[in-house]
Amino acid sequence: MFPTTTKFLVIDDFATMRKIIKKTLNELGYTLIEEADDGATAWPLIEAAHAKGEPYGFIISDWNMPKMAGIDLLKQCRAEDKYKGVPFMLVTAESEQKQILEAAKAGVSDYVVKPFNSATLKQKMEKVWAKFSQTAKVA
Amino acid sequence: MSAAQVIQNPLLDKKLINAFIDGVKMTLSTMAQTNTVCGKPFIETDFKLRGDIAGMVGMVAPPMKGTLIISFPKESIFLIIKNMIGEEYTEITTDVSDAVGELTNMIYGSAKTSLNQMGYNFEMAIPTIVRGDFVISKTQVAATLVIPFQLENKSEFYIEITVS
Structure with a gap:
């Protein structure tokens, strides 16, 4: 599993969902958690963290947000070499095949469908870690 | 519009009602470990908004x-929020509004997936989100399907679907 020193960015336009995800991450032992309420406000945080040499090790984003959707933020991240390998999970009420395919094509690490419980989020994170640690070994 | 015409509307069929009932039950049991009892759905021709706060989509x-x-x-939203994030409220605040928005988003998303x-x-x-005293005007002839739900503290909340 990701080390407890991993720095998270949680993005959702609803503070309630950010609280739920943060609570779950805290229960898993993670304390380095920053928040943004939209893809548009998240992007400068991602850039600033990288510039400071303290990049996010895991991004968890809602899909459906008013100014910049999570899928667009994902595409923007994957377009930059420096963010290509950052684990990026989409959390969304969208669970239709066309959305899943779009997210997979854009390079999502995994996908959590709302409503979900903490066990599901943990399980998805473990799956992302399995892929991430394998890629890191190869690189 | 007659009752027969309303019932024939595809948005008011049994599958639609069940999609929303399942969406509510799954959302509240998964996110807030809260069980709900669904009352008998009914149709009303004059729209009446119930409660102190509502999410609309x-x-x-x-x-x-x-x-x-x-x-x-x-009473119902305070119990759901307490069960969902462990925070207790006695007044409608922006945090309560936010929770109503997220619940509406999840319930609609869940029902939408089933319906699609x-x-x-x-x-x-x-x-x-709408709260306090408000009036919602209808611009087209429509009926409203109301599905009542009851929580463990006997408080209620409502799904209201208006179609045109």
Whole structure:
């Protein structure tokens, strides 16, 4: 599993969902958690963290947000070499095949469908870690 | 519009009612470990918004248009939030509004997925929250399907679906 020193960015336009995800991450032992309420406000945080040499090790984003959707933020991240390998999970009420395919094509690490419980989020994170640690070994 | 015409509307069929009932039950049991008892759905021709706060979302599946409203009296939304994030409220605040928005988003998203698997083509939308004294005007002839739910503290909340 990701080390407890991993720095998270949680993005959702609803503070309630950010609280739920943060609570779950805290229960898993993670304390380095920053928040943004939209893809548009998240992007400068991602850039600033990288510039400071303290990049996010895991991004968890809602899909459906008013100014910049999570899928667009994902595409923007994957377009930059420096963010290509950052684990990026989409959390969304969208669970239709066309959305899943779009997210997979854009390079999502995994996908959590709302409503979900903490066990599901943990399980998805473990799956992302399995892929991430394998890629890191190869690189 | 006669009752017969309303019942024939595809948005008011049994599958639609069940999709919303399942959406409510699954959302509240998964996110808030809260069980709900569903009352008998009914149709009313004059729209009445119930409760102290409500989440609204436009349901668009061309050529059909509708509105989903989930309205909560204080007692029910305070219990759901307490069960969901462990925070206790005694007044309607912006945090309570936010929770209503997220619940509306999840319930609509869940029902929309089921309905689209049945052949509808509903689009996702971002909810709006209304609170306090307000009036919602209807611009087109429509009926409202009301589905009441009861929580363990006997408080109620309502799903209201208006179609045109």
